[in-house]
Amino acid sequence: MPKLENRVVAAAESLLTRTKFVAPLDVLGAIGWLPRNQVERWQQGRADSVEDLLTAKPETVAAALRTVRRWAEANGLEPSETAYVAATRDRGPLRFSRAGDEELELLFRTHWVAPGLSEARRGQVEAKRTKVPDLVVVEPAAPVVCSDCGDTGELVVEEADRQLCLTCADLDHLVFLAAGNATLTRRATRASGLSAVVLRFDRARKRHRRLGVLVEEAALESAERTCLADADVRERRRERDRERRAHQDVDFRGALAERIVAMFPGCPADRAEAVALHTGTRGSGRVGRSAAGRALDERAVRLAVVASVRHEDTDYDAALMRGVPRDEARRRIADDVDRVLAGWGG
Ligand SMILES: [Zn+2]
Numbered sequence: 001m002p003k004l005e006n007r008v009v010a011a012a013e014s015l016l017t018r019t020k021f022v023a024p025l026d027v028l029g030a031i032g033w034l035p036r037n038q039v040e041r042w043q044q045g046r047a048d049s050v051e052d053l054l055t056a057k058p059e060t061v062a063a064a065l066r067t068v069r070r071w072a073e074a075n076g077l078e079p080s081e082t083a084y085v086a087a088t089r090d091r092g093p094l095r096f097s098r099a100g101d102e103e104l105e106l107l108f109r110t111h112w113v114a115p116g117l118s119e120a121r122r123g124q125v126e127a128k129r130t131k132v133p134d135l136v137v138v139e140p141a142a143p144v145v146c147s148d149c150g151d152t153g154e155l156v157v158e159e160a161d162r163q164l165c166l167t168c169a170d171l172d173h174l175v176f177l178a179a180g181n182a183t184l185t186r187r188a189t190r191a192s193g194l195s196a197v198v199l200r201f202d203r204a205r206k207r208h209r210r211l212g213v214l215v216e217e218a219a220l221e222s223a224e225r226t227c228l229a230d231a232d233v234r235e236r237r238r239e240r241d242r243e244r245r246a247h248q249d250v251d252f253r254g255a256l257a258e259r260i261v262a263m264f265p266g267c268p269a270d271r272a273e274a275v276a277l278h279t280g281t282r283g284s285g286r287v288g289r290s291a292a293g294r295a296l297d298e299r300a301v302r303l304a305v306v307a308s309v310r311h312e313d314t315d316y317d318a319a320l321m322r323g324v325p326r327d328e329a330r331r332r333i334a335d336d337v338d339r340v341l342a343g344w345g346g
Helices: 003-019 024-030 036-043 058-074 102-109 119-129 182-191 217-227 230-246 250-263 269-279 298-313 316-322 326-343
Strands: 078-081 110-113 135-139 156-158 163-165 175-178 196-202 207-215
Touching (some): 003 058, 024 036, 024 102, 036 207, 058 102, 058 110, 102 110, 135 207, 182 217, 207 217, 217 230, 269 298, 298 316, 298 326, 316 326
Parallel strands (some): 135 196
Antiparallel strands (some): 156 163, 175 207, 196 207
């Protein structure tokens, strides 16, 4: 066998032994053509195609991919086409080849699974194989103007041609947990229906550094209860409350809660309070920030309630985490949102 084939087959065999499946992208990584951080760049929508990032020539890469397929077929592995979606909020499809070449795209996205696995093992392999990348939020060097609403944000979600504030990216109800306690981070993230990784670009090292994660506050609290001493849990909660109070417009919050109940008489009072609390916090909240919201404009109030219903009463967050594109996720839950609002008399 020529030298290249040897390297490709050795890498594939090693992956198969360790994980019971072989993804062509992982083979290219294992033979040193595709650094891990470059794969992340691509997943985050910062590179158009994998081909742009590979250190080997396109024809060499194509030959390696065909070798993987030949080897897999000869060894009775089961092919499974796998969707690759971006870590961006729109969860757009990712492209492997620069020109969108069909044969190459298929070679890349076909995973090869070990035959004869037990049901349980197969489930584990499927979960690992089809795991979508974490949603990513970036802390820019200077505040950035949101492409959707025109407001400035301290954290932004980057998509191919736009940058969105957390509100427009449907992430502004999440709280920040700084990196440092791996167990706490893991538990909070696991308990959170929707989560995102927060990165900052390190100019000197020309790469992104992980600052922490954004998670649901309830998930963070439950993780803190299992990981930290009671005194620390209380102190952290007090800190978050202090922070919230410092950014709060109490009059606006009360007026908004009243307006919500007036527009949606069936909406539970504590729920209206929660929406108003979130929305009335300066620096977050579509309604709270906009002039229309200040005037408690009907449409703006409705948007605030819809945002809350999406997160609390539908599968929207779970769909985003599974990698469903945002527009598609919104379409799927539109009826559910209407049903809840109708139930509240809105
Ligand atoms: Zn925005």
